[in-house]
Amino acid sequence: MVREWDPGTASSAEIASLLDTLNAVLAVDLPRDPPWRESSLREYLSEVMPGERRISWVAQAEPAAGGAPGPILGQVNVLLLGDIGVLEVLVHPSRRRGGLGRDLVLVAARRAYQEGFQSIGVEVVGDTPAVAFYESLGFSKEYVETRSVLDLSAVDWAELSEMAAGIGAGYHLEFCPGGPPDDLIDAYARAKAEVRDVDDGELRPSSYDPQRLRDSLDCLHRRGMKPYIVLALHEQTGEVAGLTEVVVPAQHPTRADQYDTIVVQDHRGYGIDRAIKARMLLELRSAEPRLTEVQTWNAQANEAMLKVNAELGYRADREWCEYSVDVAELVHRLDAGR
Numbered sequence: 001m002v003r004e005w006d007p008g009t010a011s012s013a014e015i016a017s018l019l020d021t022l023n024a025v026l027a028v029d030l031p032r033d034p035p036w037r038e039s040s041l042r043e044y045l046s047e048v049m050p051g052e053r054r055i056s057w058v059a060q061a062e063p064a065a066g067g068a069p070g071p072i073l074g075q076v077n078v079l080l081l082g083d084i085g086v087l088e089v090l091v092h093p094s095r096r097r098g099g100l101g102r103d104l105v106l107v108a109a110r111r112a113y114q115e116g117f118q119s120i121g122v123e124v125v126g127d128t129p130a131v132a133f134y135e136s137l138g139f140s141k142e143y144v145e146t147r148s149v150l151d152l153s154a155v156d157w158a159e160l161s162e163m164a165a166g167i168g169a170g171y172h173l174e175f176c177p178g179g180p181p182d183d184l185i186d187a188y189a190r191a192k193a194e195v196r197d198v199d200d201g202e203l204r205p206s207s208y209d210p211q212r213l214r215d216s217l218d219c220l221h222r223r224g225m226k227p228y229i230v231l232a233l234h235e236q237t238g239e240v241a242g243l244t245e246v247v248v249p250a251q252h253p254t255r256a257d258q259y260d261t262i263v264v265q266d267h268r269g270y271g272i273d274r275a276i277k278a279r280m281l282l283e284l285r286s287a288e289p290r291l292t293e294v295q296t297w298n299a300q301a302n303e304a305m306l307k308v309n310a311e312l313g314y315r316a317d318r319e320w321c322e323y324s325v326d327v328a329e330l331v332h333r334l335d336a337g338r
């Protein structure tokens, strides 16, 4: 049975059941990824940025003989932001290839269609059944990134200290756990805005103006995701010359996510990229002692970033693709196949 579902008011048993399904999915599709924990999972699923909505549905097994609710075997949610819908679908491995994935996509696609959305996108992990699934539904590949993972136990910390110190004169680094300090928010947003069209095209949404940046930091905190930032400050002007962002999610606190790394055009060529990333890892070592890995996503064309990541010890893991589809065509195709 597929029904609309609000993670904000769902019972704890349902949240725990969804977690079991998510971890069963990870165990077969991404066996090297750490299993998720329940910590802040409800908030992770329910909190959104101002102006965004996430609508969810679950597929739940029939109640057991004693009347206890059945387990959650699948889930879909669509995040509606601006004029884009972003889809996420999960089906328990024991229930796959029975048409449940298709049913879940249909319910979300119908809603996106009713709400006037023209296209939906989805992140698809390479080498998993999701590739054939979305291609069978008519989604097409728009963009490919590579996910890389850094194993902190293999890091040469002495070499990293040298990298962190290897920055041109006239700059200094600042570590900001929790987010940029308030007096640097404007300069921080300017640095992000300047490179938005130029740089690496990473999948993570960026924040370009100070208010949006504050909202996005608030949203991260509410979802149980702790941001850490290292800034390179240009001493003469006080401008943010470079920044790197890592988030440690309560749901998988042993593996952090590297978000944006930006070096502003005028400040390139001074070793800032390498230094800020190295300093971040050194700081995380003491701030987050449970951390064992960091993962990052890069466009395959971004050779400069890939080179620095390789020097730091990141190893390419998988393709991470963005697919999209026209909503009306998707609804039509799925309805016709029923």
Ligand SMILES: CC(C)(COP(=O)(O)OP(=O)(O)OC[C@H]1O[C@@H](n2cnc3c(N)ncnc32)[C@H](O)[C@@H]1OP(=O)(O)O)[C@@H](O)C(=O)NCCC(=O)NCCS
Pocket: 025, 026, 029, 030, 088, 089, 090, 091, 092, 095, 096, 097, 098, 099, 100, 101, 102, 103, 125, 128, 129, 130, 131, 132, 133, 134, 136
């Ligand atoms: C992708 C996923 C949702 C598919 O769910 P499902 O219930 O098995 O999908 P369906 O049964 O509706 O399949 C629909 C069609 O997709 C295609 N398909 C699905 N899985 C496939 C596979 N393993 N190989 C080839 N084709 C496949 C087939 O054409 C299938 O139709 P058919 O069974 O009539 O041939 C499921 O595998 C899943 O949850 N994957 C994890 C997704 C995810 O987000 N992971 C993130 C962490 S890895």
